[in-house]
Amino acid sequence: MEARPFTPMVQKLRTAGLRPTRQRMSLAKLLFDAGDRHVTAEQLHHEATAARVRVSLATVYNTLHQFTTAGLLREVVVQPGRSYFDTNTTDHHHFFIEANGHLEDIPGDSVAWARLPEPPKGTRIERVEVIVRVTRD
Amino acid sequence: MEARPFTPMVQKLRTAGLRPTRQRMSLAKLLFDAGDRHVTAEQLHHEATAARVRVSLATVYNTLHQFTTAGLLREVVVQPGRSYFDTNTTDHHHFFIEANGHLEDIPGDSVAWARLPEPPKGTRIERVEVIVRVTRD
DNA sequence: GCTCTATTTAGAGTTTTTCTAATCTGTTGA
DNA sequence: TCAACAGATTAGAAAAACTCTAAATAGAGC
CATH class of the missing domain: 1.10.10.10 (Winged helix-like DNA-binding domain superfamily/Winged helix DNA-binding domain)
Incomplete structure (x- = not known):
């Protein structure tokens, strides 16, 4: 085939x-x-x-x-x-438009941290996920 | 009663x-x-x-x-x-320990952004949610 | 207490996802 | 090329989490 x-x-x-x-x-x-x-x-x-x-x-x-x-x-x-x-497996985040359940990528380099917390004892960070929930205005 | x-x-x-x-x-x-x-x-x-x-x-x-x-x-x-x-309704985020499905609060001031993206046209940011997924090591 | 409306409830229904056990199909090796 | 076997697919049942419905119950105001 x-x-x-x-x-x-x-x-x-x-x-x-x-x-x-x-x-x-x-x-x-x-x-x-x-x-x-x-x-x-x-x-x-x-x-x-x-x-x-x-x-x-x-x-x-x-x-x-x-x-x-x-x-x-x-x-x-x-x-x-x-x-x-999500077919995009590179480092990135998401906008979520609650109204219609639509997801939109945020490029990884559009987010940068000035400060991130230490993970709890005995654990290590696997991934940091940012979800920006937005509404129509 | x-x-x-x-x-x-x-x-x-x-x-x-x-x-x-x-x-x-x-x-x-x-x-x-x-x-x-x-x-x-x-x-x-x-x-x-x-x-x-x-x-x-x-x-x-x-x-x-x-x-x-x-x-x-x-x-x-x-x-x-x-x-x-979550009974904590103040501004904060979460660690998520996938192994046992346990959530743990991250105080709001433990996270600070150096850069955040603009929301898509016609929308405004409702909330920025950070989920730090951690594994036992 | 009486009345009115909000609330609660059991049980059925929905939705999304997973499981089961039977069937089918790639792949390997003769 | 083909037989054999393990892996993949499938229909349908089942599970899990949640929602709905319609009837009973219970706060709140009089």
Whole structure:
């Protein structure tokens, strides 16, 4: 089915220790071939369906989590009861427009600290996440 | 039932436009009489039950949301599928220990910015939230 | 106490996500 | 090329967290 077995996407999946299956390839294309995106599982599933790709919702969830574990995606939690997956895995932050549930990237270098706290004893900082919640005025 | 109708807690609820009912009083006591806390609805419900206070889970949810709307609590979203409610409503941030789902306050003045981004056109900053995710080392 | 309205409640419903167990599909090696 | 096997996918059930509904209950003012 896959004509070019050494395509960058195949590499990307193999490097992550994931077999380049039809479903994973399709989802990866939807996710990574369109610039920086923030999608929910449900959204991605709809997109796949719209693109005539037959994937179950369970596989969408599996794939999103596998990609996240592999460092291909970042999970963003800003709203109760819903996870976003961000294709931008570089150091950056987010605006969150509560009104419509829209996320927008803040480049990493747009935020700089003058002071940061020491982590609690016995722990080390994994990541500092900044969420700027904004409202329409 | 309530012997002292002008107790600070009654005041607090009245000021928020909420009748000081038995359930709200009990939950408020559990929440506010023990210093800064981060609780989930489920946790608070268990605590109430343990304290021999009969409250339904629906009322716990209602109350937490009413308190949040009234500015008596702050909702903190750091984990998919679970909301924490923080009794500290002053300007501050959080450490999140992923391993055990534990939240810890970072005083507001422990964080200072050297640079913050402009909000997107047509929006204004509501709140800047910093979550420092830490791991045990 | 009576009345009115806010509040509480049990239980059903929703939404998002995970699990299960059966089926299918890449991959490897003969 | 193909058999075998482990990994991947799937439908559907289940779980988890929360919300809704409609009926019962309880504060508050008279």
